[in-house]
Amino acid sequence: MKIPFRAIWWTVLVFVFLPLVWLIYNALTGGLGANPIEAINRYLGDWALRFLLIALALTPIRIFTKQAWPIRLRRMLGLTAFFYAFAHLSNYVVIDQFFDWATIWQDIVKRRFITVGMVVILILLVLALTSPARIAKRLGAKKWKQLHWLVYPAGALACLHFFWMVKADIREPIIYGIIFSILIIIRLVERHRKKLSLRGN
Numbered sequence: 001m002k003i004p005f006r007a008i009w010w011t012v013l014v015f016v017f018l019p020l021v022w023l024i025y026n027a028l029t030g031g032l033g034a035n036p037i038e039a040i041n042r043y044l045g046d047w048a049l050r051f052l053l054i055a056l057a058l059t060p061i062r063i064f065t066k067q068a069w070p071i072r073l074r075r076m077l078g079l080t081a082f083f084y085a086f087a088h089l090s091n092y093v094v095i096d097q098f099f100d101w102a103t104i105w106q107d108i109v110k111r112r113f114i115t116v117g118m119v120v121i122l123i124l125l126v127l128a129l130t131s132p133a134r135i136a137k138r139l140g141a142k143k144w145k146q147l148h149w150l151v152y153p154a155g156a157l158a159c160l161h162f163f164w165m166v167k168a169d170i171r172e173p174i175i176y177g178i179i180f181s182i183l184i185i186i187r188l189v190e191r192h193r194k195k196l197s198l199r200g201n
């Protein structure tokens with residue numbers, strides 16, 4: 001049975017909002033523990049990274065399923081990653097630091113995990129701004145592809161941001177790093193396979 005793309009699209013749209021609904025529910029019912037600001041910050045950071053990895057998983061899913069629909073979800077999931085990353089940053093600037101720009105600047109310059117987080121958010125911003133079809137058309141396919149290649153360094157740096165942030169237990173960031181590496185390896189293997197088949201081997 002072939003599932004219509006519209007059904008997949010709507011299901012994914014509902015799914016991307018679920019973490020936000022859960023967060024709002026817990027914030028309103030006092031379910032965020034003793035340090036709600038830190039809990040919100042970490043929760044939004046986690047989901048930004050998860051959605052970035054989900055967006056990066058779409059090409060491998062296409063390779064395995066040989067279906068076109070995963071690629072058509074790329075924009076929605078990329079924008080979702082940006083949305084959660086932006087909410088994570090806003091929580092840090094507005095609620096955590098209360099617009100204390102001097103401290104925020106000191107953090108960006110002195111704490112390497114924040115420096116790296118800033119680079120990731122800037123990359124995601126550029127990718128989000130250039131994601132509409134009309135902008136892609138204006139840029140031209142080649143330039144657009146070159147620019148959107150930046151999603152890979154963004155994924156790697158987002159894992160590094162988490163790795164550098166944790167002080168003792170590095171298991172979680174290591175798991176994200178392994179997932180990211182597997183996704184990249186699948187792409188590299190597929191590229192190599194395509195090259196070989198083009199050469200007629």
Ligand code: HEM
Nearest residue numbers: 042045046048049085089092114117118120121158162165
């Ligand atoms: C300017 C940009 C960013 C700033 C200022 C920032 C800041 C922070 C801060 C302050 C923490 C928590 C530190 C603590 O509680 O001790 C954190 C954790 C985290 N951030 Fe960011 N971040 C930024 C961008 C990003 C981006 C773009 C992503 C992912 C795409 C991300 C993912 C995470 C993750 C996964 C965590 C750890 C959450 C956990 O402990 O479970 N951050 N970040």
